Amino acid sequence: MLRRRLLDRLDVPTIAAALALAAVGMTAIASATSQQPGKSGLWTTQLAWLGIASIAAIVVIAVDYHVWAEFSLSLHGVAVALLTGVLLFGKAVGGNKSWLAIGPVTFQPSEFAKWTTCLAVASFLAKRVHDRIRFVQGLQLAALIGVPMLLIAKQPDMGTALTFVPISLAAVLLGGLRWRVVAVAFIAVGLLAPMGWKHLKPYQKERILIVVEPDRDPSGVGYQVRQSKIAVGSGRLTGKGLFKGTQTRLNFLPAQHTDFVLAVIAEELGFIGAAGVLALLYYLLYRGLLAARSSQDRLGTYLSLLVVSWLMGQAAINIGMVVGLMPTIGVPLPFLSYGGTALIAVSCGVGLIANVRGRRFVN
Amino acid sequence: MDYRERWELKEYQSEQRLGRRAILLHVVIVCVITGFLGMFWYLQIVKGTDYALLAENNRLRRIAMPPTRGVVLDRHDEVLASTRPALNLVLVREGLTDADAQLKRLEGVLNIPYDVLKARLTAMRTRPTFEPLVIKEDVHLGEIAKVEARREWFPSVEVEQTALRDYPDGPAVAHAVGYVGEVGETQLAKITDGSLQQGDIVGRTGVERQYDDTLRGRRGWKLQTVNSLGRPFGTSQPGREPEDGLPLQLTIDKGMQRKLVEALASEVGSGIFMNPKTGEVLALASTPGYDPNVFTAPVSRTTWTALINDPNHPLNDRAISSFYAPGSTFKVLMSIVGLETGAITPSTTVYCGGSVMVYNRRFVCWKKEGHGTVDVHRALVHSCNVFYYLLGRKVGIDNITKYAKMFGIGELSGIDIPGESRGNPPSAEWKQRVHKEPWYPGDTISVSIGQGLLAVTPVQMATMISAVANGGTLVRPHLARNASAPPARLDVSAGTLALIRDALADVVEEGTATRAQLGPIRVAGKTGTAQVFKKSVGVDADKQPKAERDHAWFIGYAPADNPEVAFAIVIEHGGHGGTTAAPVARQVLEVYFGDRLPKKEEAPELQAKAEARPEERRAQTSAAR
Numbered sequence: 001m002l003r004r005r006l007l008d009r010l011d012v013p014t015i016a017a018a019l020a021l022a023a024v025g026m027t028a029i030a031s032a033t034s035q036q037p038g039k040s041g042l043w044t045t046q047l048a049w050l051g052i053a054s055i056a057a058i059v060v061i062a063v064d065y066h067v068w069a070e071f072s073l074s075l076h077g078v079a080v081a082l083l084t085g086v087l088l089f090g091k092a093v094g095g096n097k098s099w100l101a102i103g104p105v106t107f108q109p110s111e112f113a114k115w116t117t118c119l120a121v122a123s124f125l126a127k128r129v130h131d132r133i134r135f136v137q138g139l140q141l142a143a144l145i146g147v148p149m150l151l152i153a154k155q156p157d158m159g160t161a162l163t164f165v166p167i168s169l170a171a172v173l174l175g176g177l178r179w180r181v182v183a184v185a186f187i188a189v190g191l192l193a194p195m196g197w198k199h200l201k202p203y204q205k206e207r208i209l210i211v212v213e214p215d216r217d218p219s220g221v222g223y224q225v226r227q228s229k230i231a232v233g234s235g236r237l238t239g240k241g242l243f244k245g246t247q248t249r250l251n252f253l254p255a256q257h258t259d260f261v262l263a264v265i266a267e268e269l270g271f272i273g274a275a276g277v278l279a280l281l282y283y284l285l286y287r288g289l290l291a292a293r294s295s296q297d298r299l300g301t302y303l304s305l306l307v308v309s310w311l312m313g314q315a316a317i318n319i320g321m322v323v324g325l326m327p328t329i330g331v332p333l334p335f336l337s338y339g340g341t342a343l344i345a346v347s348c349g350v351g352l353i354a355n356v357r358g359r360r361f362v363n
Numbered sequence: 364m365d366y367r368e369r370w371e372l373k374e375y376q377s378e379q380r381l382g383r384r385a386i387l388l389h390v391v392i393v394c395v396i397t398g399f400l401g402m403f404w405y406l407q408i409v410k411g412t413d414y415a416l417l418a419e420n421n422r423l424r425r426i427a428m429p430p431t432r433g434v435v436l437d438r439h440d441e442v443l444a445s446t447r448p449a450l451n452l453v454l455v456r457e458g459l460t461d462a463d464a465q466l467k468r469l470e471g472v473l474n475i476p477y478d479v480l481k482a483r484l485t486a487m488r489t490r491p492t493f494e495p496l497v498i499k500e501d502v503h504l505g506e507i508a509k510v511e512a513r514r515e516w517f518p519s520v521e522v523e524q525t526a527l528r529d530y531p532d533g534p535a536v537a538h539a540v541g542y543v544g545e546v547g548e549t550q551l552a553k554i555t556d557g558s559l560q561q562g563d564i565v566g567r568t569g570v571e572r573q574y575d576d577t578l579r580g581r582r583g584w585k586l587q588t589v590n591s592l593g594r595p596f597g598t599s600q601p602g603r604e605p606e607d608g609l610p611l612q613l614t615i616d617k618g619m620q621r622k623l624v625e626a627l628a629s630e631v632g633s634g635i636f637m638n639p640k641t642g643e644v645l646a647l648a649s650t651p652g653y654d655p656n657v658f659t660a661p662v663s664r665t666t667w668t669a670l671i672n673d674p675n676h677p678l679n680d681r682a683i684s685s686f687y688a689p690g691s692t693f694k695v696l697m698s699i700v701g702l703e704t705g706a707i708t709p710s711t712t713v714y715c716g717g718s719v720m721v722y723n724r725r726f727v728c729w730k731k732e733g734h735g736t737v738d739v740h741r742a743l744v745h746s747c748n749v750f751y752y753l754l755g756r757k758v759g760i761d762n763i764t765k766y767a768k769m770f771g772i773g774e775l776s777g778i779d780i781p782g783e784s785r786g787n788p789p790s791a792e793w794k795q796r797v798h799k800e801p802w803y804p805g806d807t808i809s810v811s812i813g814q815g816l817l818a819v820t821p822v823q824m825a826t827m828i829s830a831v832a833n834g835g836t837l838v839r840p841h842l843a844r845n846a847s848a849p850p851a852r853l854d855v856s857a858g859t860l861a862l863i864r865d866a867l868a869d870v871v872e873e874g875t876a877t878r879a880q881l882g883p884i885r886v887a888g889k890t891g892t893a894q895v896f897k898k899s900v901g902v903d904a905d906k907q908p909k910a911e912r913d914h915a916w917f918i919g920y921a922p923a924d925n926p927e928v929a930f931a932i933v934i935e936h937g938g939h940g941g942t943t944a945a946p947v948a949r950q951v952l953e954v955y956f957g958d959r960l961p962k963k964e965e966a967p968e969l970q971a972k973a974e975a976r977p978e979e980r981r982a983q984t985s986a987a988r
Contacts, residue, residue, distance in 0.1 A: 230417045
């Protein structure tokens with residue numbers, strides 16, 4: 001009975017868009033890793049992760065989003081607890097202590113926290129009476145988003161922490177903030193930025209300077225940006241052909257199957273491939289906006305719009321990095337980059353959109 | 364409006380606001396995605412060609428293909444220098460996990476200290492990992508077999524093929540042929556056309572350096588696909604084939620060369636043999652020598668330091684770069700000066716009583732009891748000093764300078780190997796310039812017997828005596844067969860030179876150089892004994908310490924009536940030229956005239972030596988026919 005109704009209401013276009021992105025990603029991962037010793041089977045691992053992510057998404061879709069909203073604070077609390085656990089018992093991979101091992105399973109609670117943050121913020125915004133953020137509401141919102149963000153920044157995983165910025169901007173925009181306050185906030189950030197600059201590590205400063213000055217240090221910090229741009233640019237209109245990208249296969253491009261997977265696609269499938277990925281991404285986000293507009297209540301709207309903002313923000317940081325408009329920080333491209341936890345998290349996010357879309361008619 | 368209506372209105376307005384905010388978000392998304400689309404367009408369509416080129420440059424690397432260096436042959440097409448394949452034992456650094464264990468096992472098998480290899484491996488840390496560590500260069504097959512037999516011990520050890528310069532005769536050809544090595548920084552800095560690059564092998568000395576352009580050939584290259592570590596990957600595309608170096612034929616006679624080095628071996632000295640009519644150098648040696656093969660592989664610090672710090676300077680080519688007082692050999696030139704200026708005639712005589720007072724100073728002859736009455740012929744044959752003291756006083760320094768220069772003394776001979784010295788010409792102008800002192804008449808007296816303010820190189824003396832031998836033509840000595848230069852005709856009368864030649868033949872026949880006699884082949888020459896210490900005049904050389912003994916000279920040519928070979932030999936601290944230098948000349952001339960000499964029953968030791976020399980044996984059989 002439940003299954004019948006679920007199938008009837010299943011938001012097929014949204015799910016299809018997400019699966020299409022995942023398929024493109026897997027092809028790119030297969031191509032990028034085929035010449036790397038010990039990594040050539042990585043796309044099958046990603047396929048297994050996609051299976052797990054699909055199950056997680058089905059669970060997210062199956063349970064009414066009002067029920068999820070009901071437990072949003074508890075879930076968010078669990079996420080914060082896990083993030084605290086990471087700082088205490090976490091496992092370091094590549095300098096960042098962002099992994100938590102429970103038995104044989106290792107995962108990144110920061111990815112899970114993005115999802116719970118969207119859920120918690122949406123239910124908070126939906127429950128209140130006034131639709132303008134006042135002081136107290138502002139503090140509450142800041143706590144909901146700021147606590148996990150700071151815990152992640154502490155790991156220090158600046159990239160993941162940065163993905164909370166678009167989520168919080170969306171929360172402020174959707175929650176309604178007086179323009180005066182927005183203006184004051186911008187001025188404050190502008191004034192505080194030089195102080196923040198001093199607290200950055202030298203390599204982080206370098207990565208930011210590269211964006212302003214692309215020819216800086218081409219063999220050092222600038223290397224990755226430069227090689228990524230060469231990979232993208234050399235793809236031209238139609239690309240070098242699948243499994244034929246020289247930048248990728250000869251290892252000039254580092255992290256080609258994770259953060260720079262779009263560079264692989266752009267190199268091997270050209271502008272057509274890159275534009276195709278952007279189109280698919282836009283379609284997915286458009287489905288989210290559609291779900292928001294047709295939602296039966298404000299909770300659904302908030303939920304969809306926040307997930308859309310999260311995915312858009314994360315994608316923008318990643319793509320900006322690939323084309324050299326953003327500093328190099330480890331942020332995966334949703335659905336395309338290699339990585340299990342990230343794939344599960346974005347699948348659960350899209351699951352929420354499909355959930356809202358599927359329940360747009362009040363019974 | 365009741366409460367419900369107001370609530371509905373408010374709800375409606377709120378919905379409206381949320382809807383507007385959603386539209387704003389949509390606009391932002393569209394802008395960002397369009398922006399990225401534009402960026403991809405810019406990178407891939409507008410700048411695509413540039414980036415494609417950058418990607419190609421990333422991917423393709425020019426791999427240099429070294430040319431094979433040209434072979435150096437002697438006048439009979441015998442190989443003096445060639446290039447041979449060699450095998451290096453290398454340690455592949457990619458995927459190397461148990462370096463210590465493998466290096467320790469190498470110490471056991473090949474006797475290469477672990478510390479040395481470890482230090483060299485550590486020094487390579489900053490190099491790309493695809494560059495292997497060379498464990499040992501030019502290994503022989505036995506060593507490879509030792510490693511191969513324990514293959515499982517050495518998973519990272521491989522055999523690599525290279526090419527090495529090979530000098531089959533080693534030290535025998537060192538100073539004539541020279542050696543090769545990797546191009547130095549200074550030479551590289553001078554090259555602007557890219558014909559040389561780091562790691563190229565170039566000639567460092569001798570003809571290897573002089574004719575480097577011919578011998579080296581032209582580097583080729585191919586385009587090789589490499590990965591980001593620079594490791595070759597997949598196939599390569601042809602670029603330019605290397606052009607091998609051209610062969611170089613020398614005028615050197617390997618048999619004479621070997622014999623000259625052998626004869627000089629126990630001494631410090633040098634010798635040069637040449638064709639007096641053409642300037643073709645038949646043999647050129649300097650001892651102590653060195654093995655040019657040690658330079659083909661990078662020279663180890665200890666070998667280099669040993670060669671540099673050796674008090675006898677083995678790397679110096681004494682035949683062209685060391686200069687000495689010519690001693691009595693200079694009397695040949697003095698006789699020419701005297702006869703040509705008219706200061707003396709063939710019949711002019713002088714009485715030698717063992718010494719003579721000139722300018723209020725007593726100048727002694729080497730023969731205390733004196734030579735009695737001597738003319739120029741007797742004076743030259745018996746090397747009478749008194750005759751030449753008086754002759755020197757008569758002609759004056761300017762005439763001596765003029766003729767010395769004419770015969771190439773104090774001038775570069777132009778021999779085609781680098782490093783030639785000019786020596787000091789005997790001249791007042793030179794003394795004023797270098798010593799800032801005027802020329803004293805007494806100086807001329809010393810110069811007259813080849814002492815004092817003049818210094819000559821063996822190659823200059825060889826050129827001078829060649830001009831005497833060939834009837835007055837100054838030839839340019841040269842080692843490369845096709846390097847002959849037009850000879851310069853000297854303004855000297857044929858009669859003068861005939862008289863000198865007659866006397867020089869008698870020097871060997873009955874005078875100071877009887878040890879140079881060579882049976883039916885008449886040898887002509889002049890010995891010389893260049894003072895190192897003043898007191899050595901008239902002292903028996905054998906009673907002196909070696910370092911204080913005079914330098915021994917012997918210059919000459921053979922056969923006396925139709926010269927084919929001219930030579931100059933100097934042996935440092937060799938004592939009397941007739942005792943030590945003359946036998947060296949005889950031994951080398953024996954090789955040259957081998958087939959014209961009778962079998963030597965009276966000299967069993969020479970017979971024994973001839974047995975060991977195949978080319979001499981050949982010569983003897985042909986003589987027997």
